[in-house]
Amino acid sequence: MSRRTPLVAGNWKMNLDHVEAAGFVQRLSWLLHDARYDYDSSAEIAIMPPYTSIRSVQVLLQAERMRVKVGAQNVSAISGGAFTGDISARMLQRLGCSYVIVGHSERRKYHPEDDVDLVDKVRAVLAAGMQPILCVGESLSERSQGIELEYAVGQVSDVTRDLSDAEASRLLIAYEPVWAIGGGMSATPKTAQNAAAAIRQHFRDRYGEAVAGVVRILYGGSVNSNNAESLMQGADVDGFLIGGAALKPDEFAKIAGIVTLAAVARDGR
């Protein structure tokens, strides 16, 4: 049995208001039901809607008895108080969120968040009993210098180095090379696997095999139903963080099916 359950996570970004979100979940429910999707199989599905759609998504998932998890795209590092516009980890946990994306490249770019902020956010998510999905990945500039692996591993190390073994075991890392996001140009399966392997090796060096063996490492960047199967061939790739394709229920359900089959094949190894 693989010790890591693959995750198919949809990051909706700033798309789908609460009414559109309800339509999405109903269609997804029908598709998964029609495909006789086996929630007991070895893959997990999660949706990360905008804050305003989380509650509607969560209520509908429950009503439809869909074992799909919910997450958020960002969180404040602070626990509460006079911080207009911010949302705390505790609020997300109370909404039933399981995961919180931390340090997505779009947030790093448009809302400069330094490593200190990200360290605090990861800690806040863990303290609230949820799991952070820390996003890392190089831009074309680092790639052209041939330092992409050092760069991505450095981002992981900068944010996670002071965590305890127990905390580190609950992390998920999403390797999302900036050049692959949104443009339709996915990383090759080899590139995704090399990065995931380098990140896992970092955890092995820092925390040992027990932690390195359970940290889930996702790939993100132009994942779709055509490239999902080959990207899942990487032994260190434990699923996907999906943007554009996660806004289309048919495509998202297809990818979930592909990852489930890959997970079953892995378990059989």
Ligand code: 13P
């Ligand atoms: P795309 O799948 O649209 O490339 O987005 C990836 C992403 O940023 C997920 O967090």
